[in-house]
Amino acid sequence: MSRKKIVAGNWKMNTNLNEAIDLINILKTTTKQFSSIEKIIFPPFTFLNTAAEVLKSETSFFVGAQNCSEHAKGAFTGEISAEMLNSIACKFVLVGHSERRTYFKETNEQLVSKIQHAFKNNLHVIFCFGEVLEERKSEKHFDIVKQQLENVLKNFSEKDLDKIYLAYEPVWAIGTGETATPQQAQEMHAYIRKVIGQIFSTKAAENISILYGGSCNAQNAAELFSCADVDGGLIGGASLKADDFCKIIASF
Numbered sequence: 147m148s149r150k151k152i153v154a155g156n157w158k159m160n161t162n163l164n165e166a167i168d169l170i171n172i173l174k175t176t177t178k179q180f181s182s183i184e185k186i187i188f189p190p191f192t193f194l195n196t197a198a199e200v201l202k203s204e205t206s207f208f209v210g211a212q213n214c215s216e217h218a219k220g221a222f223t224g225e226i227s228a229e230m231l232n233s234i235a236c237k238f239v240l241v242g243h244s245e246r247r248t249y250f251k252e253t254n255e256q257l258v259s260k261i262q263h264a265f266k267n268n269l270h271v272i273f274c275f276g277e278v279l280e281e282r283k284s285e286k287h288f289d290i291v292k293q294q295l296e297n298v299l300k301n302f303s304e305k306d307l308d309k310i311y312l313a314y315e316p317v318w319a320i321g322t323g324e325t326a327t328p329q330q331a332q333e334m335h336a337y338i339r340k341v342i343g344q345i346f347s348t349k350a351a352e353n354i355s356i357l358y359g360g361s362c363n364a365q366n367a368a369e370l371f372s373c374a375d376v377d378g379g380l381i382g383g384a385s386l387k388a389d390d391f392c393k394i395i396a397s398f
């Protein structure tokens with residue numbers, strides 16, 4: 147699969163049912179003109195079915211889940227399986243978001259298992275990774291990102307990459323208002339492509355789509371998206387405001 151322009155919105159644990167319906171409907175209408183850009187929203191689980199219904203006839207606007215279980219089914223109270231997500235026309239799942247790694251202590255083994263279950267159930271994955279502030283300050287950020295990629299992706303084939311988008315999200319930039327500079331984003335995205343080239347092939351490195359995430363907003367998206375190796379954004383806070391999300395999509 148070749149590189150695409152993508153804007154994804156991670157709503158996290160925000161909105162109630164009415165707010166979610168309003169936001170989805172506004173986004174459906176206002177983003178119609180951007181048919182060459184793939185749009186994906188990640189509402190909370192409870193509103194996924196509604197979102198998938200509202201967007202079911204859309205060809206460039208999809209729904210994803212913020213997480214899925216590393217198990218197929220069974221006695222795992224409170225968990226949601228990849229099979230359940232597939233059954234409600236959900237197309238994507240986020241795996242490896244820093245909030246899941248930090249607050250829920252998700253390990254590489256769990257991330258691998260989640261991706262395997264996602265693939266078995268026809269879901270595409272946005273695989274998130276990125277360094278924390280200390281690691282950047284001590285100039286370990288390239289090594290950390292390489293490890294995060296290798297530890298998980300070595301379990302998959304080059305063909306599997308057709309179903310994966312990468313999201314580089316420096317943890318120090320998530321929800322902090324401190325965005326990576328376009329130079330920092332470009333430098334890391336070029337490095338990520340190099341690592342993908344080493345694990346798989348030059349062709350795989352050229353073809354994979356890599357999103358930037360971390361305080362990306364309507365003001366800074368254009369500069370970030372103009373970087374040669376940035377294929378779009380994974381947006382948190384700014385994806386909850388229809389106007390801002392639309393402006394970000396229009397930034398390409």
Ligand code: PEP
Binds near residue numbers: 315319323359360
């Ligand atoms: C995120 O949670 O993936 C994210 C990028 O959040 P924010 O845009 O709010 O920094």
